[in-house]
Amino acid sequence: MIKTLLFDFGDVFLTLDKFATQTHLKRFGITEFNKEMLIKNEAYEMGLLPTKDFIAYYTEKFPQLSELDFIHAWNSILVDFPTHKLEFIKNLAADNQFELILLSNTNELHIQWVEENIAVFSEFKACFDAFYLSHEIELRKPDEAIYKFILNNHLRKPEEILFVDDTKANTEAAAKLGFKTWHLKTGEQDVVDLFNVNWHLI
Template sequence: MIKTLLFDFGDVFLTLDKSATQTHLKRFGITEFNKEMLIKNQAYEMGLIPTKDFISYYTEKFPQLSELDFIHAWNSILIDFPKHKLDFLKNLAADKQFQLILLSNTNDLHIQWVEENIAIYSEFKACFDAFYLSHEIELRKPNADVFKFILDNHSRKPEEILFIDDTKENTDAADKLGLKTWNLKAGNEDVVDLFNVNRFLI
């Protein structure tokens, strides 16, 4: 029996354009994130690098890139938050049938942008019983330790959690630990249809 709904944030609630950052960086001659850069990005996502140092890493590596240019490119992935998704979540919270938890791979720059540009963010956050951001808990998906953190912190058995995430790598990792999962296909599926497409909730 499902007792907890564990939600991702980006492309489940917050609309993303996942190619936007690299599209913007190409204007400065940065065609891809190499292995070193990907490691740095993941460390930043886990809160292991201060924002100032993270920005400096890129502006020093690519002198043609100003601090403002980098921040704009980095945050260009973030688009908007459709209100109907908030309405769905608020109804879910009011119903109190499930414990609601958010688990998001994100970083300080992205959350700063969300706080400044998404007016309904505080309402969204208030719907959850627990709200975990990777850069605050120093854990990230798809690593097994982040799911074990959720299970231990909330005294749940894996089969009591339904995990909703748009990234298959993340849902595959959760599957291996016994969590129920929905790999939501962003653009083709909507979180508001949760109860129509999930056999675990019927």
């Protein structure tokens, strides 16, 4: 029996344009994230690198890139928050049938943008029993440790949790531990259809 609904944030609730950052950076001659850059990005996502150091890494590596240019490019992935998704999670919270947890790979710059530009964010966050951001807990998906963190913190068995994420690697990692999962296909599926798609699990 499912007792907990565990949700991703980006492209499950918050609309993303996942190619926007690299599109913006190409204007400054940065055509791709190389291995070193990806390592820095992941470290930042896990809260292991302060924001000022993260920005400095890019602006020093690419002198043509100003701090403001980089922040704009970095945050351009973030688009908006559809109101029908807010109503969905508010109704779930009001029903009080499931424990609701959010688990997101994100970073300080992105969350600052969300807090400043998504008017419903506080209302959205208040719907959850727990709200875990990778840079705050220093863990990230799809590492096994982050799923064990959820299990230990909430005293759940894996089969009592339904995990919804738009990244297949994340749901596959959770499924290996016994979580029930829904790999939500962005552009084809909507989180508000959760019970239609997963009726047999709920």
